[in-house]
Amino acid sequence: MTLGNLRPPRAVVFDCDGLLMDTEPCWTIAETELFARYGLPFGPEQKALVIGKSVEQAGQVIASLTGASAAEATDDLVRAVTEIVAAKAEPLPGAVELVARVSALVPVAVASNSVRSMLDVALGRGGFSFEVSVAADEVASPKPAPDLYLEACRRLGVSPASALAFEDSPTGGRSAQAAGVPLIAVPTLHAFPADVVLGSLTDPELLDWVATWPATS
Structure with a gap:
């Protein structure tokens, strides 16, 4: 599948470690x-x-x-x-720009396998501010269970199928897929199953695709 085959999402849920932040x-x-x-x-x-x-x-x-x-x-x-x-720790290339562009169009959240204290430090170090963020110690089961994505979608007020996940690891990818959230993978190590696999958040096709989304936020 290509980016053009994905429906524009009603909300986006980002992983943090290895996806937004180079932790x-x-x-x-x-x-x-x-x-x-x-x-x-x-x-x-x-x-x-x-x-x-x-x-x-x-x-x-x-x-x-x-x-x-x-x-x-x-x-x-x-x-x-x-x-x-x-x-x-520093933001990964393209992360700050992508979050800024996406958050101007649709609601966004972070779903992280880090505990709250670690997640807040990482996001603060990167200068990210999310109204919705879910940490591993705030749900019954961390990734690869679907709980983090289900809770993020609940807080965003959208169905999982209408959201979009960005993940860098197989563990996170399985979590998003178990929750029924369409998935874009930006692998840190090895490729894993996803709707779309990209090499970087700086991929110009990604930014071009985001620019076509209707604004809902």
């Missing part, structure tokens, strides 16, 4: 430090096990590989990632 390097630094503490390497194979997961899920993975308790690994990860994001 994945911050996570990688923190994860590398945690693994090193236990004398273990952290490379692409280990990264693939945690990318896109909630901090609790990532903590459980780290605990299973390092022998730490899940609670300890999760607490250490939250603390380390938050500090690095607050100091170093």
Whole structure:
């Protein structure tokens, strides 16, 4: 499917980490430090096990590989990632412009697998302000369950089928699809099933397509 085959949405729900904000390097630094503490390497194979997961899920993975308790690994990860994001994270290319253009036309939200404290730091660092945002610790189940997208659509007052999701990870993609939200993927690592797959938020075809949407906000 191409962008032209997608219906203009009534609302858009963005992921945050790896989609709007370049936080994945911050996570990688923190994860590398945690693994090193236990004398273990952290490379692409280990990264693939945690990318896109909630901090609790990532903590459980780290605990299973390092022998730490899940609670300890999760607490250490939250603390380390938050500090690095607050100091170093930047918006990904095209993110600020895309959110500005989209929000001028339709309601927007963020649905993130980060907990609220981490999400607020990341969005604040990027200068983003969303009236609707949903964090992993505000729903029963994080991505890949559909809860985050269903809650975001509920708060936006639209049906999932009439919204549009932007995701960078397979975990997030499965969440959007499970909720019945049409999906544009901008993969951080490997391509995954989506209605449309783009290489970047700066894709000129994306901005041209957004310019054709009727304004509803």
